[in-house]
Amino acid sequence: MMETNRKLNRREALKRMGLLVAGSVAAASGTFALSSCSVPKLRRIIFYFTGTGNCLYVARQLATESTTLLSIPQLVKQGNYDFEADEIGIVYPIYGHMPPYMVRQFIQKARLKAGYKFAVLTFGARKCNAVEIWDEAARKAGHTFDYITTIIMVDNWLPNFDMNEQMKLDKHIPESLQRINADLAVRRRWHEPVTEEERAMHAGFMAYTGLDPEKGFVMKSEKYFRVTDRCVDCGICTYVCPRGNYSLTSRGVKAEGDCEFCFACIHNCPQKAIQFAHLPDDPLLARGEVNPDARYRNEHISLYDLKAANNQLL
Ligand SMILES: Cc1cc2nc3c(=O)[nH]c(=O)nc-3n(C[C@H](O)[C@H](O)[C@H](O)COP(=O)(O)O)c2cc1C
Numbered sequence: 001m002m003e004t005n006r007k008l009n010r011r012e013a014l015k016r017m018g019l020l021v022a023g024s025v026a027a028a029s030g031t032f033a034l035s036s037c038s039v040p041k042l043r044r045i046i047f048y049f050t051g052t053g054n055c056l057y058v059a060r061q062l063a064t065e066s067t068t069l070l071s072i073p074q075l076v077k078q079g080n081y082d083f084e085a086d087e088i089g090i091v092y093p094i095y096g097h098m099p100p101y102m103v104r105q106f107i108q109k110a111r112l113k114a115g116y117k118f119a120v121l122t123f124g125a126r127k128c129n130a131v132e133i134w135d136e137a138a139r140k141a142g143h144t145f146d147y148i149t150t151i152i153m154v155d156n157w158l159p160n161f162d163m164n165e166q167m168k169l170d171k172h173i174p175e176s177l178q179r180i181n182a183d184l185a186v187r188r189r190w191h192e193p194v195t196e197e198e199r200a201m202h203a204g205f206m207a208y209t210g211l212d213p214e215k216g217f218v219m220k221s222e223k224y225f226r227v228t229d230r231c232v233d234c235g236i237c238t239y240v241c242p243r244g245n246y247s248l249t250s251r252g253v254k255a256e257g258d259c260e261f262c263f264a265c266i267h268n269c270p271q272k273a274i275q276f277a278h279l280p281d282d283p284l285l286a287r288g289e290v291n292p293d294a295r296y297r298n299e300h301i302s303l304y305d306l307k308a309a310n311n312q313l314l
């Protein structure tokens, strides 16, 4: 670890904020080694994936002075998979208790060298066996995580929750962050326990939804989302989508392509012009959404932050 009191240049300052585009910091060789003499020696890397900001917020709260935050969608886009640090962490939202597909793709290709690896999974209501699912996916890809835990946040799953109600709930986030930071400070080796009941609940969920356990929520934007005439062509959806699925065309905004179902688009549209398609036979969306007027972004994360984290128009 190296920390100095000298004034940071803009590049270093952005890096500490977690806003520096991953592709621009990765060496041409493809290996981002924190021991390189061209950048200050940094101790911890935290990779994150976020749709509505919870995970970016958590990643920031787990960042020490000498931490670099890196956006998984941008690393995947740039093809950067080689990393080395003293400690490596990952923060992602669980989707049906599973990692987002892009997180899975990232870990399958990543070559991570670190003395300590940790994973923090955010969720909103029911975590089930998410810890075990991550452990297994990571092990399959050749990674052992020393510490895996969960943290409850606002649940951004619109089909079941009214965001206005979710935001009123006290989910004891500061206390959870304090617990996790204390664990990381002593490099605790621990996986949060999972019960038989939680395993059974996940099995029931998979049977009901018919999702592929190797992929989780990989959907098609064109099937699930529609843009109404409230759209004012502001372009925000083109920046916040971690898959870059939205484009402004002469005939309005179009969304197509493999979709993480992260809901960054639908939650961040200032006009609430993005809505779910009417899908009465879909097990996930048969009942539509609870409150089409309520949208959410983590209160500590600005739209600018989210655009910087997910921007694929690089
Ligand atoms: C597609 C999808 C599936 C989700 N599945 C679950 C789940 O199984 N259990 C749960 O407690 N929360 C679930 N959530 C809620 C998110 O995990 C939670 O709100 C997370 O903190 C969002 O993180 P973000 O703001 O960084 O995107 C789901 C959200 C989405 C969009």
Ligand code: SF4
Binding pocket: 227, 230, 231, 232, 233, 234, 235, 236, 237, 238, 253, 268, 269, 270, 271, 272, 273, 274
């Ligand atoms: S964010 Fe909403 S209003 Fe802006 S271009 Fe996209 S759909 Fe239209």
Ligand code: SF4
Binding pocket: 051, 221, 240, 241, 242, 243, 244, 245, 255, 258, 259, 260, 261, 262, 263, 264, 265, 266
């Ligand atoms: S289309 Fe929407 S839900 Fe799908 S990946 Fe993009 S932002 Fe996420």
